Amino acid sequence: MGRSWTNWATTAPPIQIRDIHVSPEQARLIIQIPRPILFTSELPDFDQRLLQCLPSLRSTICHNEDGLSFADELRATEMGHVVEHMVLALLTEQGIYAKGTTEWDWFTEPEGSFTITLFGRGFDPPTVTLAVAGALRVLEPLLPVTSSNELQLR
Numbered sequence: 281m282g283r284s285w286t287n288w289a290t291t292a293p294p295i296q297i298r299d300i301h302v303s304p305e306q307a308r309l310i311i312q313i314p315r316p317i318l319f320t321s322e323l324p325d326f327d328q329r330l331l332q333c334l335p336s337l338r339s340t341i342c343h344n345e346d347g348l349s350f351a352d353e354l355r356a357t358e359m360g361h362v363v364e365h366m367v368l369a370l371l372t373e374q375g376i377y378a379k380g381t382t383e384w385d386w387f388t389e390p391e392g393s394f395t396i397t398l399f400g401r402g403f404d405p406p407t408v409t410l411a412v413a414g415a416l417r418v419l420e421p422l423l424p425v426t427s428s429n430e431l432q433l434r
């Protein structure tokens with residue numbers, strides 16, 4: 281084909297799902313998040329806007345070193361951690377109570393790669409996939425537009 285048909289004005293989906301694996305008691309999700317939206321502290325008022333869109337996030341429990349509530353943690357955290365809590369909140373709305381962890385190692389994985397692991401009971405692929413898709417659908421309108429150009433240059 282030679283030159284590609286890249287349309288520089290087209291927006292690319294900022295968050296990519298690289299892998300989802302679901303078993304009844306554990307779900308593992310690998311997502312890729314680009315640099316401009318990697319940390320919530322870089323997005324003005326992001327925490328307040330997100331809590332307005334998904335108030336049930338306030339009732340998710342966060343185990344962090346400083347003992348912060350998730351609403352406080354949300355002011356300055358990694359976007360992968362936000363996705364974890366959003367999926368937990370959406371699963372709870374489906375009657376599925378789970379715990380989660382978000383891990384990353386950008387020495388061995390690409391920068392922006394997060395592994396989210398959920399522990400619970402009664403997981404099935406459609407329910408987990410729906411919660412993940414729902415989380416991204418709520419999240420993406422709150423994020424600055426990322427052009428495919430920017431994504432390719434990284």
Ligand SMILES: [Zn+2]
Pocket residue numbers: 341342343344350361365
């Ligand atoms: Zn947390």
